[in-house]
Amino acid sequence: MARKKRMLLIINPKSGTGRLRPKLLDVLDLFTREGYQVQAYVTQGAEDARDAVVRYGAKMDRIVCSGGDGTLNEVLWGIMELPKPVPLGYIPSGSTNDFAASLQIPRQILPAAKAAAEGEPHAVDIGSFCGERYFAYVAGFGAFTEVSYLTPQDKKNVLGHQAYMLEGVRSLASIKSYPMSVAWEGGQAEGEFIFGMVTNTISVGGFKGLVNQKVALDDGLFEVLLIRMPKTPLEFSNIVSGLFLRDERENELVYKFKTPSIRFQAQEPVDWVLDGEFGGTKTEVFVENLRRRLEICR
Numbered sequence: 001m002a003r004k005k006r007m008l009l010i011i012n013p014k015s016g017t018g019r020l021r022p023k024l025l026d027v028l029d030l031f032t033r034e035g036y037q038v039q040a041y042v043t044q045g046a047e048d049a050r051d052a053v054v055r056y057g058a059k060m061d062r063i064v065c066s067g068g069d070g071t072l073n074e075v076l077w078g079i080m081e082l083p084k085p086v087p088l089g090y091i092p093s094g095s096t097n098d099f100a101a102s103l104q105i106p107r108q109i110l111p112a113a114k115a116a117a118e119g120e121p122h123a124v125d126i127g128s129f130c131g132e133r134y135f136a137y138v139a140g141f142g143a144f145t146e147v148s149y150l151t152p153q154d155k156k157n158v159l160g161h162q163a164y165m166l167e168g169v170r171s172l173a174s175i176k177s178y179p180m181s182v183a184w185e186g187g188q189a190e191g192e193f194i195f196g197m198v199t200n201t202i203s204v205g206g207f208k209g210l211v212n213q214k215v216a217l218d219d220g221l222f223e224v225l226l227i228r229m230p231k232t233p234l235e236f237s238n239i240v241s242g243l244f245l246r247d248e249r250e251n252e253l254v255y256k257f258k259t260p261s262i263r264f265q266a267q268e269p270v271d272w273v274l275d276g277e278f279g280g281t282k283t284e285v286f287v288e289n290l291r292r293r294l295e296i297c298r
Contacts, residue, residue, distance in 0.1 A: 005061040007036040007117075010052055010075055012043050012067030012093075019093045020066045023109040027066075027091070030110065034117040036062070043071070053078025062087050062297070064116045068094015072136055073275035076126060076294060080134050087295040089116025098203045099137045099275070102217060105298050121295035124217045125200050128288045135274040136294075138204055139287055140197035142227075142270075143175045177229035180266040184224065184259040192229040198222045198262060198287050220291035224262060226255040261288045 009031070011020065020027070031038050039060075041052045049071050057063055057078060063086050065075040072090060079085055091112045092100035103124070106112045127135045177192035197204065200222055202215045215223055230236040230253060239253055264270075264285040272279040 004037040005035050006059060007031060007038045008053070008056050008060045008063045009038050009040045010043065010049050010063070010065040010067075010071070011040065012049065012065075012071040015067035015071055015094045020091065020109055023113075026110060027113045030113050031064075031117050036117065043067075047074060049074035050078040050081075054081050057086055058082050058084070060086050062089060062117075064089035064091065064113075066091040066093050068092070068097060069099055069136070069275045070094070070277040072099060073134075073277055076136050077134050079294065080126070085293070085295065087121040087297050089113075089119065089297040091116055098201055101203045102137065102201045102215070103296055103298055105296075115298050117297075119297035121297050122218075123292035124294055124296055125220060125292060126290050126294045127198065127200065127222065128290050129272070129274060129279060130282065130285055130287075133274060133279060134290075135279070137201035137275060138197055138199045139272060139274050139279065139285075140195070140199075141264075141272050142178060142193065142195035178266055178268070178270050180264055180270070182226060182262065182264050184257070184262040186259070187257065189226065189255060193226055194229050195225070195227040196264070197225050199225070200289070218292050220260055220289050221258040222260070222262065222287070222289050224255070224257050224259060228253040260291075261286070263287075 011024075013021075028038060028040075039056060041056070043049050043052070049065065049067070053063060053075055063075065063079065065071055065088070071094070075088065079088060090100060090103075090105055091109060092105060092107060093109070097107070100107070100112075105115060127139055129135055129139055175194050177194050179192050181190040182188060182193075182196070200215070200217055227239055230239055235253060238251055264287075266283050269281045269283050270285075271281050272285065
């Protein structure tokens with residue numbers, strides 16, 4: 001008799017609107033029919049998903065997580081600490097699910113579960129953050145980034161990515177700039193920046209094409225967006241139109257480029273966000289693309 005395949009199913013019960021709950025028995029039935037012996041783990045708090053992967057993941061044939069981008073980030077973090085990477089399936093049930101959109105993973109629970117169980121593993125790039133943390137699709141700092149982890153979960157559940165914008169508008173009057181130098185392959189910049197993000201995704205906060213219209217998730221390159229501090233309301237207006245109205249004209253306040261790695265050196269501590277969750281406070285950050293390091297089933 002063939003050995004049953006083993007699956008670790010990690011569930012964040014607080015993610016999104018609880019869409020998984022009424023479908024959970026159907027999901028478990030689907031996994032069982034696909035020949036998996038399922039070990040389910042329901043997270044209880046921060047970094048719980050990462051700890052569960054480290055504890056149980058090495059013995060598994062597949063790891064599947066259900067939650068939002070923050071849950072996915074923790075699971076990815078755990079997988080990178082295993083002796084050997086394990087293919088990952090993802091059932092998106094958060095409020096925005098940027099990475100799932102980039103991977104064209106179904107938003108519906110059962111189709112996503114089917115892809116997680118039956119889908120072929122596809123290698124994608126991930127980001128290394130200071131050699132101690134990882135991210136699936138974005139590392140960022142500055143204006144609006146703190147909104148993702150400060151926005152109450154109930155607002156995310158009800159409004160989705162609109163919640164990010166509502167909370168962000170409140171913070172416009174208190175935008176802070178960060179004096180820093182930035183260096184990447186083939187370029188460098190120095191000055192006061194209000195925003196920066198290093199991405200591997202077609203969608204950030206539910207918005208597509210903020211950095212680049214042409215994105216490959218396995219090319220070993222990040223898409224980077226840096227915004228300098230505007231000095232007048234007109235300059236701020238130009239930044240907004242360039243980002244959200246897809247204005248393609250050159251803008252001396254906005255940098256957009258691709259690179260396999262990038263280093264930030266700030267004059268004061270800066271808060272960073274990884275995949276929508278708080279990533280730490282740093283004065284120096286080195287971000288490196290780990291090409292095709294994670295296998296996602298879809």
